[in-house]
Amino acid sequence: MYPFHWVPAAGQRHASLDAHPDGALxxxxxxxxxxxxxxxLTADNSKLAWLWETCAECNAEARRISAELPTSRGLRG
Ligand SMILES: [Zn+2]
Structure with missing residues (x-):
């Protein structure tokens, strides 16, 4: 699992390191x-919102975070 989640908000698909509330997907x-x-920002979990364009800044940051992750799972912390 990546430590960030995608979240449509304010007209773009952003990524966030915030945990999902109560185990929500x-x-x-x-x-x-x-x-x-x-x-x-305020999340918009409507179907249409997921079709918004990806935020370029979030995409770059998400890639950077992914590149820093160890190749195997569950070894963090
Ligand atoms: Zn963003």
Whole structure:
């Protein structure tokens, strides 16, 4: 698992390191999230929102984080 999650918000698909609430698979609409591009946004979990374009800054940051992860799972911490 990657430590970040994708979250549609404010017209783009962003990524966030915030944990999903209560084991949810996504941030419910209306959830406040801190995105990798440094914004505090409100999640929009509607079907249409997932078709929005990916935020370039979040995409770059997500790739950077992924590259730093160990190749095997479960060895963090
Ligand atoms: Zn972003």
């Amino acid at each position: 996504a941030y419910p609409s209306g959830t406040g999230v801190r995105t990798l591009c440094g914004s505090q």
